[in-house]
Every structure is written in C-alpha cells, then in structure tokens.
Amino acid sequence: MPYYPKTAPEFKSLVESLAGKKVAVIGHVRPDGDCIGSQVALCRVLRSLSIESVCVNQDDVPATLKFLVENTPFHLGADFDFSGWEVVAVDCADDKRSGADVASRIPKPLGNIDHHISNTLYGETNLIEGTSSATGEILAGYFLDCGYEIDSDTANALYVGIATDTGQFRFPSTTKHTFDLAGILIECGVDLNRVNLELYERESFAKLELLQSFLKSFTLHFDGRVCVGLLTDGIYEQVGARTEDSEGLVDYARSIDGVDIGVLVEENAGKIKGSLRAKEQKYRVDTIAKQFNGGGHAAAAGLNFDSTIEEFLPLLLKAIEVQLENVSSAS
Amino acid sequence: MPYYPKTAPEFKSLVESLAGKKVAVIGHVRPDGDCIGSQVALCRVLRSLSIESVCVNQDDVPATLKFLVENTPFHLGADFDFSGWEVVAVDCADDKRSGADVASRIPKPLGNIDHHISNTLYGETNLIEGTSSATGEILAGYFLDCGYEIDSDTANALYVGIATDTGQFRFPSTTKHTFDLAGILIECGVDLNRVNLELYERESFAKLELLQSFLKSFTLHFDGRVCVGLLTDGIYEQVGARTEDSEGLVDYARSIDGVDIGVLVEENAGKIKGSLRAKEQKYRVDTIAKQFNGGGHAAAAGLNFDSTIEEFLPLLLKAIEVQLENVSSAS
Numbered sequence: 001m002p003y004y005p006k007t008a009p010e011f012k013s014l015v016e017s018l019a020g021k022k023v024a025v026i027g028h029v030r031p032d033g034d035c036i037g038s039q040v041a042l043c044r045v046l047r048s049l050s051i052e053s054v055c056v057n058q059d060d061v062p063a064t065l066k067f068l069v070e071n072t073p074f075h076l077g078a079d080f081d082f083s084g085w086e087v088v089a090v091d092c093a094d095d096k097r098s099g100a101d102v103a104s105r106i107p108k109p110l111g112n113i114d115h116h117i118s119n120t121l122y123g124e125t126n127l128i129e130g131t132s133s134a135t136g137e138i139l140a141g142y143f144l145d146c147g148y149e150i151d152s153d154t155a156n157a158l159y160v161g162i163a164t165d166t167g168q169f170r171f172p173s174t175t176k177h178t179f180d181l182a183g184i185l186i187e188c189g190v191d192l193n194r195v196n197l198e199l200y201e202r203e204s205f206a207k208l209e210l211l212q213s214f215l216k217s218f219t220l221h222f223d224g225r226v227c228v229g230l231l232t233d234g235i236y237e238q239v240g241a242r243t244e245d246s247e248g249l250v251d252y253a254r255s256i257d258g259v260d261i262g263v264l265v266e267e268n269a270g271k272i273k274g275s276l277r278a279k280e281q282k283y284r285v286d287t288i289a290k291q292f293n294g295g296g297h298a299a300a301a302g303l304n305f306d307s308t309i310e311e312f313l314p315l316l317l318k319a320i321e322v323q324l325e326n327v328s329s330a331s
Numbered sequence: 332m333p334y335y336p337k338t339a340p341e342f343k344s345l346v347e348s349l350a351g352k353k354v355a356v357i358g359h360v361r362p363d364g365d366c367i368g369s370q371v372a373l374c375r376v377l378r379s380l381s382i383e384s385v386c387v388n389q390d391d392v393p394a395t396l397k398f399l400v401e402n403t404p405f406h407l408g409a410d411f412d413f414s415g416w417e418v419v420a421v422d423c424a425d426d427k428r429s430g431a432d433v434a435s436r437i438p439k440p441l442g443n444i445d446h447h448i449s450n451t452l453y454g455e456t457n458l459i460e461g462t463s464s465a466t467g468e469i470l471a472g473y474f475l476d477c478g479y480e481i482d483s484d485t486a487n488a489l490y491v492g493i494a495t496d497t498g499q500f501r502f503p504s505t506t507k508h509t510f511d512l513a514g515i516l517i518e519c520g521v522d523l524n525r526v527n528l529e530l531y532e533r534e535s536f537a538k539l540e541l542l543q544s545f546l547k548s549f550t551l552h553f554d555g556r557v558c559v560g561l562l563t564d565g566i567y568e569q570v571g572a573r574t575e576d577s578e579g580l581v582d583y584a585r586s587i588d589g590v591d592i593g594v595l596v597e598e599n600a601g602k603i604k605g606s607l608r609a610k611e612q613k614y615r616v617d618t619i620a621k622q623f624n625g626g627g628h629a630a631a632a633g634l635n636f637d638s639t640i641e642e643f644l645p646l647l648l649k650a651i652e653v654q655l656e657n658v659s660s661a662s
Contacts, residue, residue, distance in 0.1 A: 170524045174517070257532075
C-alpha cells in the first residue's frame, strides 16, 4: 500500500524529469535536523539514480548534524555557482526562506517538497503534505512508494529529520504513518547509537553553564502559572556560549507542574528577545508577543523589543496577566 | 502476521486458564512507566474479558504516572489481602523484585511476562521476550495477536511503557517491531498531548533547583573526558526536593561533547551515593563502581560508600584515571 498515493507519482515524474540535469537540493536558513536530513536524503537518492546532485544551504551545517553530511557533497550558498544547475527545495516554506545568498541567484525551483501548510507553492512542481510530521517523513514515503533504494546514510538522514521535527516522537504531529516509516528506516540501517550520540551527547560545557544561569534566575508569577527565566546582558560572553545555545531553554520554564506559560527573556545591549511557550493553545501567546513586535503560534511565540530586562519585564508580566484574565473569563 | 508467533498462543492459553479466577497483576518495587503501564494494560484487558482483576504494587504509583490508573483499580501491597487471588507478574525480573510486602504473601504466579533476559522464570507460565524494548511492547503484541481489544486507556498505558523504557525511542533496544506497535497504539487512541504533559511537563520547581545546583558544581577532569557533578549534603532539604528528583541528572554530565564518563556524587550525612554513566561500554564503569561497594552495567553503574565528598572524590578520580589508562592501553 503506498504511503502517499496521490503525490508519490508526481514525485516520480519530477525525479524522472531531472535525468541528465545537475540538481542543487536547497533548504532553509538556520537549518535544523529536518532540513539537513531532507537535503542529504534527496541528494543521495538522486545520485543513486545517476543524477548529478549536491546540497546547498546559505548557512553551515550545525555541529550536531555534521555527521549526516560526511559522505554527501554539501556547499555553502555564498560559495556556490548556480549557473547550469536546476534547483529542488525541501522543507522550505517560502522562496525567501532559502536565504538572500541563495534565493536571489537561483532559477525557479523545479520541485518544492515540504510539510509546512503555510508553503507558498513557489516551485514548478509543489508537493506539500501538511499532515506529515516532517519533510523527512514525506521523502521516506516517496522513496518507498517509488522503489528508490534507501541506504544507511540516507536512512540516518531521514530518521534525524523525523526524530528532531517530532521532538523525539512527542509532538502531536506524530502519527501511525510516522511510526511506520521510522520502523522501516530502522530496517534500512539507521545507526541509533550514532544518532543519539550526535544529537544528544555533544552538548558544549558553555551551553550547560547557560542553562544553569537560566535556571537560577527562575521566578514564578500569578500563583505559579507563569515561570520566567532570564539570560542577562553579557551572559553569552561570560560563559562562552553561542546564540544557538539558548535553543530549548524556554521548555524548562514551561515544564514545571502548574505552570501554564513558560517565558525566556534575553537582553543584549538594550535589545530584548523573548520566547513564550504555553501548555495549551488557548493561552494564545502569539497575541501577547504581538504587543512587542512579535508573533508566532498559539502555544509558541517570540518577540523582539528595544528595552532592558528591568524595563521590559513589568510590561510583559502585565500583558500576560491580562491574557490570563481573558482566558479565564472566556472559559 | 503475528508479532509473537511463538509465545502469543501460550499467552492466550494463560488468559483462558484465568477465566473464573480473581487475578492480581503485580509488578516491581519502585515502579517505572513500563511497570505501571504493563500492570494497568493487562488488568484492563483481563477485565474486558470478564476476568476479575486488579493491580497491586508494594509501592505507590509515581506522580507522573497517576493518570494511567485513573480508571483502573490499583492497590498498595501492604493494604491488599491476597487470599483467594491468583497472581500474574509483569516486568518483574525475579520473585523478590515485587517487594517484601508482596513476595512473601502471594502464591506462585500463574504467569510471568517480562522483557528482562535475566528473568529467573519463577512463574508457572514464563513468557520472556528478551529482545523486546519493554514489557508494554510484548503485551501490545500479545493483545493484537490474540484479538483482544485495546481501548484508549490501555493504549496510553502500553505506549507509556514503551516510550519510557526506550528513553523516547532513543535506546538501541528500539526496533522496527517497537515502532510498528507504537504506531498501532496511536491508532488505538493514545492521547499524545496528555502523555507528554504528564510525563514531561509536571516537573517540580525543587527538581529544577536541584538540577541548577548540580550543573553549577560541574568540573571537568582528564582533558575533559570526565565530568563530575555534586549534590552536597543538605541540598535536598535546602531546595525541598525528593530523593527521586535526582533521577536523570547524571545524564547531563555525560551529555557534554568530549566527555566519556559522566559522574554524579551525592553526600547524605557521611554516606556517599555515586552514579557513573559512560558513552561507550568499553569503559566498564561497573568495574570502577565495584571498588566502592557498587556494581551495574558496563556503561551505567552505581555505588554506595561511607565517606564524605571531600574524602571520596580523590579516591574515585584515581580509580577512574586507572580505568581510562587500562582502556587506552587495551585499544
């Protein structure tokens, strides 16, 4: 039984139309596991079908994902000459998300394969599966439906895409379809030991220092319904952390029993970055973020605001308080 | 195609032999997700087949797992009168692991269903599947092979067993079989939102304070190959944490890039508890633990020692240094 009965035949036609062409598989800026995994997997399968193919991304492969590109050509957008190359985009919701270094220099993509329902259909062929948990899930299904071989490097790449975009099979986007395909990828040779080592056991000491500093700053508000953690001005330099080391920290604030909204507030020389995470969609934290030049989703939003922690925090807490009252009176 | 062609028929015979009997489903002391999940699931299926059944455990259900027993009778061993009841054990590797309050008062179990290869086969019928990731995986396969209905509460219980015993599908015990069964459980009605909320978003504030204190104490040794974190005497009282709140902390010490062995050392009034976690089995941390009245597995071991942190730490570091040298000279 095919995994994608409607779109897999279109994918096959797309691949067949690429015969004899040179294909750059692009993704999105600040690439995550599903982006890199999908780029690598599609590139490898095209190459296995004797189609010349490379991966190109404006940004470098994050350290934890380097192992996925060990045996697959991966180029930085700024260094790559696109003349003579066709493009297929994966996991990239709109044509600007590929980054200025790439977007301005490529022809219209022949293929656009993605799981974001917001995808703007910018390709010649657009294959969007909005109920799939990851682009890696879509590609795994396509490869199987079309009978294309999945070797162990490709299996690792697709698996990392699925595992990271589902938060290790935790997000509600995880379906029977997701598990079925993950199981088949295991059979195709996923190296679970390696994947887990690379994804979860290569933390920097500085990142844990950042976490420690963040946890230490925790304060509870509104009867323990809101937890706020801070990254104060200069903390990155102090512990030697990189910007991306703050990823995931806000989840600790939300994880506390009784907390409905977890908050991270970060100051960098008078500029505030904030992240809001709610346990339920009804808290509509995007409407809070909107008041501070931000936005996002009902349960996960971000903001940017020119201020200091000292001045900003009371404003934010007031906005959260109003929102909590709105939600109580509505229910 | 049956999931357990060899043992599912034996399971079916066992269940049929329980008709008309009263069945207490027991587990092991200090129950985890797979123990509680397996107890609840088997009890519910027996009840759905009109067999009177309850769960009994010497210890109480941990807070994060309470939601699994909302609609299923669960008794404490000390409060339960076993006279007139038959017993089936799940996830319990030997007959003493059910705890003194239970083990001494029960008849020989009619059934013993487990995934621990070390199981001592103490039941009348012993159904041991050592390559399964969890007892929940075995029971899911049995129920499907036998055509027993899995309702949404049973699906949640089995899923929690699998998800927790595989570390969210991360441990190498995770196979295609595991993913296939997890996928079917999703179709049977697992409430992923609820499961994730209960398992991962009910942390106590005190636990995060304990984590903060632990992270703050981190020191690196032997060119960054060993990371030691401390829980100093009195820290539990200071932050209001419970003993079980230290669970998982040692993983942070191991998670650092370049660290081969992560260590947690905890002092409580002149008594040391230590945990050692290695990234690879070759480090044989059990042999280190053995020098301090401990033991365990090649990559995960524990110890107990009468000492203070001040006196114990140099001894432990010396033992680790010797072991690192042994491993280098052997390879």
